[in-house]
Amino acid sequence: MKISYTLNGQKVTDEVNPAQPLTEYLRSRGCYSVKRGCETANCGLCTVLVDGRPVLSCSTLTARIDGKVVETMEGLQSEAAEIGTYLADEGAEQCGFCSPGLIMNIIGMTRELKNPTEDDIRNYLAGNLCRCTGYVSQLRAIRKYLAEKEEA
Amino acid sequence: MFTTQNYVVASSLDEAYELNQKPKSTVLGGCGWLKMGRRMMSTAIDLSKLGLDQITEQDEYFALGAMVTLRQIETHPGLAAYFGDCIAECVRHIVGVQFRNCATIGGSIWGRFGFSDPLTLFLSLGAEVVLHKAGVVALADFVNMPYDRDILVEVRLPKRGQKAAYVTHRASATDFPVLAVAVCRTADQTVCAVGARPQRAALVVREDGEAVQAFADRCADTLTFSSNLRGSAEYRAHLCRVLVRRAALAIEED
Numbered sequence: 001m002k003i004s005y006t007l008n009g010q011k012v013t014d015e016v017n018p019a020q021p022l023t024e025y026l027r028s029r030g031c032y033s034v035k036r037g038c039e040t041a042n043c044g045l046c047t048v049l050v051d052g053r054p055v056l057s058c059s060t061l062t063a064r065i066d067g068k069v070v071e072t073m074e075g076l077q078s079e080a081a082e083i084g085t086y087l088a089d090e091g092a093e094q095c096g097f098c099s100p101g102l103i104m105n106i107i108g109m110t111r112e113l114k115n116p117t118e119d120d121i122r123n124y125l126a127g128n129l130c131r132c133t134g135y136v137s138q139l140r141a142i143r144k145y146l147a148e149k150e151e152a
Numbered sequence: 153m154f155t156t157q158n159y160v161v162a163s164s165l166d167e168a169y170e171l172n173q174k175p176k177s178t179v180l181g182g183c184g185w186l187k188m189g190r191r192m193m194s195t196a197i198d199l200s201k202l203g204l205d206q207i208t209e210q211d212e213y214f215a216l217g218a219m220v221t222l223r224q225i226e227t228h229p230g231l232a233a234y235f236g237d238c239i240a241e242c243v244r245h246i247v248g249v250q251f252r253n254c255a256t257i258g259g260s261i262w263g264r265f266g267f268s269d270p271l272t273l274f275l276s277l278g279a280e281v282v283l284h285k286a287g288v289v290a291l292a293d294f295v296n297m298p299y300d301r302d303i304l305v306e307v308r309l310p311k312r313g314q315k316a317a318y319v320t321h322r323a324s325a326t327d328f329p330v331l332a333v334a335v336c337r338t339a340d341q342t343v344c345a346v347g348a349r350p351q352r353a354a355l356v357v358r359e360d361g362e363a364v365q366a367f368a369d370r371c372a373d374t375l376t377f378s379s380n381l382r383g384s385a386e387y388r389a390h391l392c393r394v395l396v397r398r399a400a401l402a403i404e405e406d
Contacts, residue, residue, distance in 0.1 A: 063200075126247075
């Protein structure tokens with residue numbers, strides 16, 4: 001099946017396996033920031049943005065991105081690096097395996113919510129599991145990132 | 153993950169319906185549940201290009217296209233203005249925002265899953281479904297219909313001045329509910345839908361003048377409950393008594 005879409009700002013036309021999970025397809029195109037995690041739609045590790053909204057690429061069929069705008073961390077490197085710095089400064093990543101999905105969802109959240117409260121942040125990021133940090137340091141880093149973003 | 157010999161992005165509902173008459177064809181929703189199995193399909197039917205991803209407000213009801221995502225329902229200002237917090241409450245515990253941006257209301261309602269949060273709330277709100285061939289069917293009837301080869305096109309939430317509360321108990325955040333309860337009051341009656349028993353949601357009508365605790369007790373005593381890894385039948389019956397009372401009081405206080 002032939003699809004056309006935009007990947008990280010570049011228009012792409014490709015012959016694809018329509019029922020292939022988007023995780024696998026994007027990795028085949030070199031987007032290795034998109035990680036395989038639980039592959040049961042629970043952990044948030046495979047998060048990418050489709051038309052600006054965060055989705056689980058493990059649960060999105062490749063056919064469904066036809067005509068859409070897809071963003072992965074490869075296309076959002078400066079924003080991702082900035083958030084990553086806040087996470088590192090607060091000790092909010094240990095093994096770091098969940099960070100790509102978390103950062104993509106934080107970017108999705110900042111696009112959708114203005115001045116989110118602590119509860120808003122917790123609710124929005126509830127689908128990103130981390131087995132190292134216990135989330136407290138992550139929330140601290142996100143609050144600092146959002147506060148300094150607001151000041152700027 | 154499922155496998156399919158053919159993948160067809162339907163260009164009309166008639167085409168989708170015809171394709172779906174073959175026994176090994178399957179209509180795709182958000183695929184969050186479907187991907188967990190290993191079903192072998194002859195044809196996967198994709199409805200995503202049929203404009204079924206819109207929520208529209210009519211005089212008598214809200215129309216939710218089958219491909220509307222749970223996140224659209226959660227954040228729709230018109231639904232929140234009319235029904236209050238119960239709409240967002242019934243979906244906000246489902247995995248995470250990313251999952252709710254994928255999962256569709258059509259998939260959730262068509263599946264008639266026992267664990268379905270929207271099925272439980274929508275049943276209490278008096279929802280209807282629009283099927284391509286069978287037409288408009290009350291959700292209260294649809295919930296117990298056998299699976300057939302029709303296609304769910306739309307879910308309608310009637311505007312009857314409903315006041316509803318939705319409460320669940322979950323063993324852990326973002327998990328399926330151990331028990332789900334929706335209590336809804338209209339000018340005519342108050343009803344309670346209890347889901348995740350873990351069977352499909354079922355309705356109980358409150359009798360005239362029935363006290364809240366008596367209503368909650370009757371729900372717990374007359375509905376059937378079963379055991380699974382999330383809880384025993386006895387635990388669910390106990391939760392039912394508590395959650396029905398809690399939800400009924402919440403709408404009385406308002």
